[in-house]
Amino acid sequence: MNHSTHHAGGTGTSWRMAAQATLHCLTGCAIGEVLGMVVGTALGLSTWSTVVLAIVLAFVFGYGLTMRGVLLAGVDVRTALxxxxxxxxxxxxxxxxxxxxxxxVVPGAMEAGLTSGLFWASLAFALVVAFVLTVPINRWLISRGRGHAVVHQYHHRPAPDGSAS
Structure with missing residues (x-):
């Protein structure tokens, strides 16, 4: 299958590619999510304040990881964003x-505290659920040339110093 079929044809998008794209996205999200939950819980913020902090940080780290890869391909910051x-x-x-x-919705998870197994198990379970349910969405997006497909053109592109990204 060629590159254009892989991203534009719909049927050529593999579950493996969708899972890899989702895992990449989840990495940034998880860093921000965990950091937000830890900071919010440690500071004793309300459930909703902690959730908002976690969401903001998830977007910051998610976008940041993607931008890092695109910037390594020699693209300017505005284009990378x-x-x-x-x-x-x-x-x-x-x-x-x-x-x-x-x-x-997990009873007691947000109030459990950082030393509680319930807190960490709930957070891990939540990230697994998010991954599993987002893979089909990313597969659909990639099959239409959206989502991770827009980043793909920057993979393995030579960086300004001549090295491959």
Whole structure:
């Protein structure tokens, strides 16, 4: 299958590619999500303040990881930001809705505290749920040339110093 079929044809988009794109997005989201939950819980913020902090940080880290890869390909910051917004906004939004909904509905999870197994197990479970339910969405987006597909053109592109990104 050629590159254009892979991204534009719909049927050529593999579940593996969708899972990899989702895992990439989840990495940034998870860093921000965990950091937000830890900081919010440690500071004794309300459930909703902690959730908002976690969501903001998830977007910051999610976009940041994508931008890092695009910037390494020699693209300017403004273009890298546009690419990250186009590539990750839907995926991060879906993951944040799912993982925060899960952790908020698990009885006692938000009040459990950082030393509680319930807190960490709930957070891990929430991230797994977000990953599993976002993979099909990312597959659909990639098959239409959206989502991670807009980043793909920057993979393996020579950086300004001549090295491959």
């Amino acid at each position: 546009k690419v990250a917004l186009a590539a990750d906004t839907i995926s991060i939004t879906v993951m944040e809705i799912l993982d925060n909904a899960v952790i908020v």
